[in-house]
Every structure is written in C-alpha cells, then in structure tokens.
Amino acid sequence: MDRSGTAHEGARPCPPVRRRRCVLAALISGLLALQPVLAQPRAEADGRVIYRVGAGDTLIGIGERLLDPPERWRDVRRLNRIADPTRLVPGTELRIDPDWLRGEPSGATLGSVGGTATLDGAPAVAGAVGREGSRLETGADGVVVLRLKDGTSLVIPPASAVRFERLRQYLGTESTEARIAVERGGIETRSEPGRRRTLQIRTPVATAAVRGTEFRVRAGEATTAVEVLTGRVGADGPGGRADVAAGLGAVARRDGPPRIETLLAAPALAGLPARIETPAATLRFAPVEGASAYRVQVALDEGFTRLLADTRGPAPEVAVVTREDGPLHLKVRAISAIGLEGRESLARLEVAARPEPPLPIRPGERAVVFERTVALSWAEPAGIGSFRVQVAADPGFATPLLDTVVGSPGASVELPPLATGTATWWWRIASVAGTGTTARTGPFSAARTFEQRPAGTAPSGTVDDDRLELSWPPLPGHTWRLQLAGDAAFATVLREVSLDAPRVVLEGLAPGAYWTRTRSVDAQGVASPFGPAQRFEIRSLLRSAAGAPVRSGSGVPVELQDRR
Numbered sequence: 001m002d003r004s005g006t007a008h009e010g011a012r013p014c015p016p017v018r019r020r021r022c023v024l025a026a027l028i029s030g031l032l033a034l035q036p037v038l039a040q041p042r043a044e045a046d047g048r049v050i051y052r053v054g055a056g057d058t059l060i061g062i063g064e065r066l067l068d069p070p071e072r073w074r075d076v077r078r079l080n081r082i083a084d085p086t087r088l089v090p091g092t093e094l095r096i097d098p099d100w101l102r103g104e105p106s107g108a109t110l111g112s113v114g115g116t117a118t119l120d121g122a123p124a125v126a127g128a129v130g131r132e133g134s135r136l137e138t139g140a141d142g143v144v145v146l147r148l149k150d151g152t153s154l155v156i157p158p159a160s161a162v163r164f165e166r167l168r169q170y171l172g173t174e175s176t177e178a179r180i181a182v183e184r185g186g187i188e189t190r191s192e193p194g195r196r197r198t199l200q201i202r203t204p205v206a207t208a209a210v211r212g213t214e215f216r217v218r219a220g221e222a223t224t225a226v227e228v229l230t231g232r233v234g235a236d237g238p239g240g241r242a243d244v245a246a247g248l249g250a251v252a253r254r255d256g257p258p259r260i261e262t263l264l265a266a267p268a269l270a271g272l273p274a275r276i277e278t279p280a281a282t283l284r285f286a287p288v289e290g291a292s293a294y295r296v297q298v299a300l301d302e303g304f305t306r307l308l309a310d311t312r313g314p315a316p317e318v319a320v321v322t323r324e325d326g327p328l329h330l331k332v333r334a335i336s337a338i339g340l341e342g343r344e345s346l347a348r349l350e351v352a353a354r355p356e357p358p359l360p361i362r363p364g365e366r367a368v369v370f371e372r373t374v375a376l377s378w379a380e381p382a383g384i385g386s387f388r389v390q391v392a393a394d395p396g397f398a399t400p401l402l403d404t405v406v407g408s409p410g411a412s413v414e415l416p417p418l419a420t421g422t423a424t425w426w427w428r429i430a431s432v433a434g435t436g437t438t439a440r441t442g443p444f445s446a447a448r449t450f451e452q453r454p455a456g457t458a459p460s461g462t463v464d465d466d467r468l469e470l471s472w473p474p475l476p477g478h479t480w481r482l483q484l485a486g487d488a489a490f491a492t493v494l495r496e497v498s499l500d501a502p503r504v505v506l507e508g509l510a511p512g513a514y515w516t517r518t519r520s521v522d523a524q525g526v527a528s529p530f531g532p533a534q535r536f537e538i539r540s541l542l543r544s545a546a547g548a549p550v551r552s553g554s555g556v557p558v559e560l561q562d563r564r
Contacts, residue, residue: 049101053092059085062094068102075100098175098196103168106176107131108146108154114305115141115158130164137161138185143305150176152191152199158310160185170197186218193231206237206252213246216341224252225339227263249340264288264334264342267316272330272347276320277443279353283318288342291316291334295341299329302348322351355384355431357445358409363427367450370528372415374450378429380409386432387411388441395426395447405432415452421475423452456480456519456531459504463536465549470516470534471503478520481527485515488533511540 042050051062059082063073077085080094107129110119116139117124124144130136138144138160146154149169156162166179177197180187183204191199193212201208203219206226213231217224226235226242227249235242237252242260244250252258268286276283288294296318300306308328309319318330330347359379363369376389391402391413402413415425428444453475459482461470470482482504484495494514497504502518515533 049096049098051094051096053088053090053094055090057088057090059088066096066102067100072100098170101170103170103177105132106149106167106169108134108148108164108167108178111145111147111153112303112305113145114143114299114301115139115307117142117144117156130167132164132167135161135163141307141310143307145303145305148176148178150191150197152176152178152189154180155188155304157186157188158307160187162187165202166200168197182217182219184219186216188216190214205254206235206258208233208235210234215244218341220339222254223339225341226250226252227341229263229343249336249342251338251340259338261336261338261340263340264290264336266343266345267294267332267334269330269332269345269347272318272349275350275352276322276328277353279323279356280319280321283320285316285318285332287316288334290336291342292337293335295333295335297331299331300326302329302346304329304331320351322353325351325354327351353443355433355440355442356381357428357430357443358384358387360427360429360445360448363448363450365448365450368522368526369415369450369452370455372417372452373412374415374452375410375412376427376429377410378445381431384431384433385435386439388430388432388444389427390429390444391425391427393423393425395449397426397428397447401425402427418452418454420473422454425450425452453520453528454531455529456517458532458534459516459518460534461536463538466507466509466511466538468506468509468514468516468536468538469503470506472518474502475520477523480518480520482516482518483530485533486512488515488535490515490517490530490533509538511538513537 059073059077062076063070067073073085076094076096079097110124110126110128110130113124113126118137119128119130120134124136130146136144136156138156138158140159142158144156146156160182161184163181163183165181166177168177170177175196179200179202181202187201189199189201191210191212198209198211201217203217203224205219205222206224208215208217208226210231210233213233214229215233216227224237226233226244228244228246230246232246233244235244235250235252235258237258238254239252239257242250242252242258244260247263248260249263250258250260265288267288271285272283293312293314294316295312296309297304297307298309298318298320300308308321311319312335318332320328322328328349328351330349331344333341333344335341358381361377361379363374363376378387386405386407387409388405389402389411390397390400392398392400404411426447426449428447430444431442433440433442457472459470459472461468480499480502482497482499483490483493484506485493495506514536516536517530517533519528519530521527
C-alpha cells in the first residue's frame with residue numbers, strides 16, 4: 001500500500017475500518033525484516049564492538065550466538081550495566097569486547113604463485129584458499145604470497161613447508177587470528193599495527209607471536225631465526241623468551257638461551273649497472289661489515305614470485321643468467337655469523353642482451369696487420385640477416401673510423417696511413433634482427449683490438465766508394481732483417497743480415513747497381529712484409545797503386561767509364 005492508502009498491484013486491499021491495524025502490521029513486518037541486519041555487531045574506532053539489540057534478543061541468546069564461551073554474556077551485562085538480562089529494549093546498543101566474540105573458520109587466499117608449489121598436495125594456483133589444517137609447500141623455485149582477510153601479507157619463500165593450524169575470523173571485526181606452523185624453510189610477514197588478534201608463527205624450536213609488525217622467521221633443525229623489521233616480536237623457545245625489537249634479530253636454540261644481535265645494514269647496490277647486455281653476468285657490490293655471507297634473489301617481477309635465482313654465497317656478488325630481455329629485480333641481504341639475515345636492498349635493472357652479438361673471427365685479439373685495407377669477419381648467427389660493424393681508434397668508439405650495416409658476415413676497412421710508429425684499433429659487431437621499421441640492433445660484442453704496423457721501410461743512406469751506409473725509422477721493441485740484391489725482384493739475394501738497430505754499413509761492394517729492403521720483427525717473432533726496395537749504385541773508380549780512389553782537381557773521384 002502506498003502513502004495514499006491505495007493497494008499496490010497484487011496486494012490484498014485493506015478495508016477502511018481496518019486500515020490502522022494493517023499499517024501497524026506492516027510496520028512490525030518491516031522491523032522483523034530488518035532484524036538480521038540490525039543484529040550484526042560492528043567495530044568502532046576505539047576497538048569496541050557495538051551490537052544493536054533486536055526484537056526478542058536476550059543476553060543469554062546473544063552469548064550463545066556470538067560469544068566464546070557463551071557464558072561471557074555476564075561480562076557484557078557488567079560492561080553495559082544491564083539490570084535484567086532477560087529484558088532488552090530493541091535498538092539499544094551494547095558494547096562488547098572483541099576478545100569475547102566467537103571466531104569462525106577463516107582462510108588464507110593465495111594471491112600469487114610463482115614456480116612450483118602445492119596446496120594440500122595439489123598444484124597451488126592463485127585464488128585458491130588454504131583452510132585450517134591445510135599444508136602449503138614450495139619447491140626450490142617456488143614462492144607463494146598469501147593474504148589473510150585482515151590484510152596481513154605472508155610470503156612463503158622457496159623450499160618451505162607450512163601448515164595453517166588456526167585461521168579464525170571474528171564477527172564485527174576485521175581481525176584474523178592465525179597460527180601457522182613452519183615445518184621447513186621460512187615465512188615473511190607484514191601486518192599492520194593495532195590488530196586485535198595474535199599472529200603466531202610456530203617452528204619446531206620456537207614460537208613468534210605478534211599483533212602487528214613486519215618480521216621474518218626461518219626454521220632450522222636445531223634453531224629458529226627471527227628478524228624484526230618493524231614493531232616488536234616475542235619469541236619463545238626451550239632456552240627462554242626473546243623480546244625482539246625492530247632492527248634486531250634473534251636465534252632461538254634447543255640447547256641454550258636465544259642470541260640477539262642488531263641486523264646487518266642493507267647492502268649498497270647503487271654501483272650496479274642499470275643495463276646488462278649479456279645473457280649471463282656477474283655483478284659485484286660493496287661488502288657489508290660483519291657479513292659472513294649474502295642472500296641474493298633475482299626475479300622477473302617486483303613481487304619476487306617469478307624467481308630466477310635464490311642463492312647464498314660468501315662473496316658480495318650477484319650472478320645473473322637470463323633467457324629473455326626485459327626488467328630484472330634484485331633483492332640482497334647480508335647474513336651475519338650466527339645466520340641472521342639483515343636489512344634488504346632492492347635494485348632494478350634492464351636486460352638488453354638480444355639479439356646476441358656474433359662471434360668476431362678476424363682480425364683476432366691483438367692481431368698485427370700491415371696492410372691498410374683490413375678484412376673483418378665474424379660467425380653468422382642463425383636467423384640474423386644483417387650486422388652493424390664499427391672500427392675506432394678509441395675503446396669508447398666516440399669517433400668511429402667505420403660504422404656501417406652490412407648484409408653478410410664480413411666487411412673491410414681502409415686504415416689511414418701511419419704517420420709514425422704503430423696504431424691500435426678497436427672493432428666490434430652487433431646483430432640486427434628484422435628489417436625496416438621493425439629492425440632491432442642488439443648489443444655489440446666485446447671490442448677486440450688489433451695493431452697496425454708499417455711494412456718494412458725503404459732504407460736511405462749514402463754511397464762512399466765501395467761502401468753503403470744505410471738507416472731507416474726506429475720501431476721500439478723490434479729487430480730487423482735487411483736484404484741486398486743485384487736485381488729489383490730480389491731473385492738473387494747477395495746478402496741478408498739480422499740487425500738489432502735500424503742501421504747498417506755494407507762494405508767491399510763491387511761496382512754496379514744494388515737494391516736493398518727491410519722487414520721488422522717484434523719480440524714475439526712476428527715479422528712484417530718486406531718494404532719497398534731502394535736502389536743504390538757503386539761506381540767504377542780510377543785507383544792509385546795503393547788502391548785509393550784518384551780524385552780530380554776539384555776533389556771528385558774519377559770514374560773509369562761513364563755508366564749513363
């Protein structure tokens with residue numbers, strides 16, 4: 001019936017004489033319909049729970065329905081100063097201590113699952129719910145992130161096994177009571193301060209209990225490690241109780257009192273590169289004072305559920321092995337001598353290692369070239385159609401002599417003429433995947449060096465009668481070989497000498513034309529090609545009885561014949 005008294009469609013009309021009675025019946029029916037809603041407790045800001053009394057409620061009935069044990073209705077009576085527990089006025093608000101409420105079985109929801117993990121023997125999947133009595137196990141690469149209904153986050157790291165012994169939710173509150181047994185491995189928790197119900201982490205050696213904090217627990221055969229990052233944790237074991245504040249850790253033992261010490265500082269990772277251009281790399285960071293080992297996790301996601309590695313080792317280094325390009329996340333902790341893991345550092349880096357660079361072949365590392373036109377070659381990776389090749393006079397390739405893309409595994413470079421001595425060059429190669437606008441150049445190979453040296457130098461010198469005095473530019477660390485021939489093709493070598501210095505004197509030469517050339521030899525025995533030949537001529541002179549050249553009045557030796 002609407003406010004005008006007209007009956008709605010399908011409703012039985014109410015005679016005018018009974019209209020007041022019908023309205024009263026409708027009001028009662030409405031109140032009864034609201035009763036289940038009004039009878040639910042709600043939490044207040046001060047932590048108290050408010051229960052609004054409904055029609056027919058009694059304290060004994062409220063106790064049987066909501067309280068644990070039901071006899072706590074007497075506590076509710078005292079708290080609210082109720083004279084008659086059997087007569088409650090509907091709409092009255094009763095204050096109830098949340099610790100008096102009865103818990104209902106709750107669950108832990110699997111938020112994310114990485115690697116291998118099982119829940120009650122079946123493969124664990126995101127969205128599944130662990131109940132009281134459930135057992136969760138992670139493999140060597142497995143990580144599971146759980147969430148309780150009150151927002152508490154639990155991380156089960158690799159090689160761990162936990163059992164949910166108690167999971168209870170309490171009416172009218174967001175609080176979850178949880179007791180989790182760590183049978184093997186560890187657990188990491190994050191819970192907001194101020195929770196009303198206890199979170200207990202139990203191991204075979206100790207039990208850690210908190211109401212809101214961030215801490216880690218690891219179970220060993222004879223010890224349990226507790227590391228507190230925020231808040232405070234009470235850890236009870238056979239050797240006594242440890243009250244562990246933020247920034248401290250404790251190792252509980254079966255055979256003695258717990259050991260408490262300050263957590264080690266977070267490792268400094270600022271020096272790690274932001275980009276990796278190789279599929280496998282070892283990255284090193286500064287050691288942490290007091291550390292005996294380090295734990296390093298490498299993951300594909302910032303939640304560290306898609307782990308690539310979870311290792312412990314004595315050296316402050318990160319081993320990175322990847323199968324694909326993209327972002328990579330690192331988590332590093334220093335480990336103390338008693339096995340406590342310290343505060344952690346996080347880092348993000350980018351892997352850009354693909355397409356992988358070809359393997360350079362020629363010139364090899366520290367090869368020596370004497371030609372100005374140098375052939376470059378490299379192995380041809382499968383599926384790569386073009387390559388980018390660079391040659392430069394500096395290892396940073398700031399001003400490349402050559403920077404080009406070629407379609408085959410080979411190229412050549414024209415080196416500039418040597419001004420003096422030798423020159424060192426660097427070269428590298430990169431693969432180019434795809435073509436046109438989709439082409440993508442991978443990282444360069446490691447740069448290789450080669451040395452450019454001059455071929456043998458044509459000697460210069462003077463002719464004095466039957467004596468040749470020759471010299472050529474020095475080359476540090478080298479020796480030389482010199483040849484003397486009677487023809488330009490050096491078909492007939494008249495003399496060949498080894499020299500420690502770039503000079504020589506040849507005496508007793510018969511009149512005629514001669515050609516000379518040199519080659520250099522380094523300390524490793526690498527010899528250069530012979531350089532260009534130089535022509536010299538020994539003239540036939542008129543000599544005295546003593547064998548000395550006869551000179552004209554102007555002092556010029558007199559030749560016996562004209563050789564022009």
